[in-house]
Amino acid sequence: MTESQPLTASASEPEERALEAALRPKNLDDFVGQQRVRRQLSLVLEASKIRGRTADHVLLSGPPGLGKTTLAMIIAAEMNAPLRISSGPAIQHAGDLAAILSSLSEGEVLFLDEIHRMSRPAEEMLYMAMEDFRVDIVVGKGAGATAIPLELPPFTLVGATTRAGLLPGPLRDRFGFTGHLEFYATAELELVLRRSAMLMDMKVNSAGFAEVAGRSRGTPRIANRLLRRVRDWALVHGIEQIDARGASEALDMYEVDARGLDRLDRNVLHALCTKFGGGPVGLSTLAIAVGEETETVETVAEPYLVREGLLGRTPRGRIATAAAWAHMGLAMPANAVLAAGQGTLGFGPDDGDDQD
Ligand SMILES: Nc1ncnc2c1ncn2[C@@H]1O[C@H](COP(=O)(O)OP(=O)(O)OP(=O)(O)O)[C@@H](O)[C@H]1O
Ligand SMILES: [Mg+2]
Numbered sequence: 541m542t543e544s545q546p547l548t549a550s551a552s553e554p555e556e557r558a559l560e561a562a563l564r565p566k567n568l569d570d571f572v573g574q575q576r577v578r579r580q581l582s583l584v585l586e587a588s589k590i591r592g593r594t595a596d597h598v599l600l601s602g603p604p605g606l607g608k609t610t611l612a613m614i615i616a617a618e619m620n621a622p623l624r625i626s627s628g629p630a631i632q633h634a635g636d637l638a639a640i641l642s643s644l645s646e647g648e649v650l651f652l653d654e655i656h657r658m659s660r661p662a663e664e665m666l667y668m669a670m671e672d673f674r675v676d677i678v679v680g681k682g683a684g685a686t687a688i689p690l691e692l693p694p695f696t697l698v699g700a701t702t703r704a705g706l707l708p709g710p711l712r713d714r715f716g717f718t719g720h721l722e723f724y725a726t727a728e729l730e731l732v733l734r735r736s737a738m739l740m741d742m743k744v745n746s747a748g749f750a751e752v753a754g755r756s757r758g759t760p761r762i763a764n765r766l767l768r769r770v771r772d773w774a775l776v777h778g779i780e781q782i783d784a785r786g787a788s789e790a791l792d793m794y795e796v797d798a799r800g801l802d803r804l805d806r807n808v809l810h811a812l813c814t815k816f817g818g819g820p821v822g823l824s825t826l827a828i829a830v831g832e833e834t835e836t837v838e839t840v841a842e843p844y845l846v847r848e849g850l851l852g853r854t855p856r857g858r859i860a861t862a863a864a865w866a867h868m869g870l871a872m873p874a875n876a877v878l879a880a881g882q883g884t885l886g887f888g889p890d891d892g893d894d895q896d
Contacts, residue, residue: 546802546803546804547769547794547802548757548802549762550757551604552604552605556765560761560764563736565614566613566617568585568618570735571607571610572731573732574606574722574724580717581598581719582618584716585619594619594621594646594647594694595615595619595696597670597714597717598696598717598718599699599700599712599719600701600721601702601703601718601721602702602720603721603723603759604702604761605762606724607721607760608653608700608721611719611721612625612651613651619647621696622648623649624644624650626651626653627652627653627657628658629658633662634665637669638690641669641692642675642677642690642692644692644693645693648696649695649698650696650697650698652698652699653700654700654702656707667711669692673694673695674691674692676688677689677690697715699715723847725758726754726756726758729752729753729756729759729760732763733764736764736767737767740767740768740771742767742771742782743781743782744781744783744787747783748784748787752766754799756800762800766791766796770782770786770791772790801848801850801867804837804840808841808845808851809845809850809851809867810868811826811830812858813868814870817873817876818859818860818873820859821859823857826858850864860876
């Protein structure tokens with residue numbers, strides 16, 4: 541196995557891409573979940589087909605692993621159009637973008653991944669290209685510089701971003717449709733897994749799918765990754781049909797627990813409960829207690845723990861919620877009740893740093 545990231549990481553590694561590509565749904569009907577976005581998008585595409593026009597520019601936003609790249613490919617496929625792929629970080633100069641734009645064919649879909657990471661000058665060139673299908677190519681320097689307008693064939697830009705908030709307003713406004721992808725429900729992940737298992741020629745029963753889905757953090761990428769690990773486990777143990785027990789045994793072995801928490805997540809909760817009585821405790825103190833960098837705890841472990849309502853951020857520090865105590869199988873001390881205070885969990889102002 542070449543995957544070196546934690547199994548629960550939501551981003552993908554280069555070695556994983558080929559495996560992912562094999563499992564990507566190729567059309568909207570095979571794309572599971574995201575009902576709202578799927579319906580809206582399907583309408584946009586249908587309408588443009590009826591009008592015989594290139595589809596409006598589409599912006600896809602949402603956390604890693606929820607299907608932005610997959611949808612971009614589906615858009616091109618549904619429009620029967622060629623697809624060009626590039627990304628914000630790859631476009632550092634306006635010239636890089638000009639080269640791409642000027643070589644597009646009519647109706648082509650241009651997918652710009654991580655569009656929030658494009659350079660400023662390229663971004664400005666993109667505004668004009670999106671709106672008027674035209675770019676100004678600047679030739680020469682200083683006083684002698686001239687802008688040569690270049691007409692572009694109509695194309696569809698599909699932008700993807702994990703950080704929609706970072707996109708400048710003028711860029712966001714030029715998209716005709718914005719689809720925001722949400723985390724998947726467990727039942728939807730089960731469907732993703734069913735499809736993947738079929739493609740991977742695995743036999744898993746319903747309870748087995750449910751077990752894997754429940755540990756997948758609402759993310760198809762993680763679901764598929766866990767499924768591959770379950771497949772390894774079954775292969776080595778000579779197990780033909782995977783049930784809930786098999787799936788949970790396999791994933792327990794990889795230290796992904798019933799709620800999708802990995803080792804770091806559990807260490808954080810464990811320290812919070814056993815060393816600090818459930819908090820509040822400052823982030824950096826908590827990080828030291830688990831032997832990790834503050835940033836790792838904050839960016840790797842915390843978001844999912846907060847999302848799951850296991851950890852709360854309060855002005856006085858991090859606290860374990862009642863659900864966290866229960867999940868860790870620990871009895872919540874009576875004086876920790878306050879820490880499980882209602883309402884603002886996860887939304888309180890960041891404690892910034894320790895106050896100890
Ligand atoms: N709705 C879905 N149905 C089935 N499989 C899906 C769905 N969404 C995502 N997947 C699978 O999850 C994997 C990751 O999806 P994708 O690469 O599209 O995510 P992404 O949003 O582009 O992530 P990133 O932000 O890291 O680029 C793919 O292998 C794809 O097969
Ligand atoms: Mg992607």
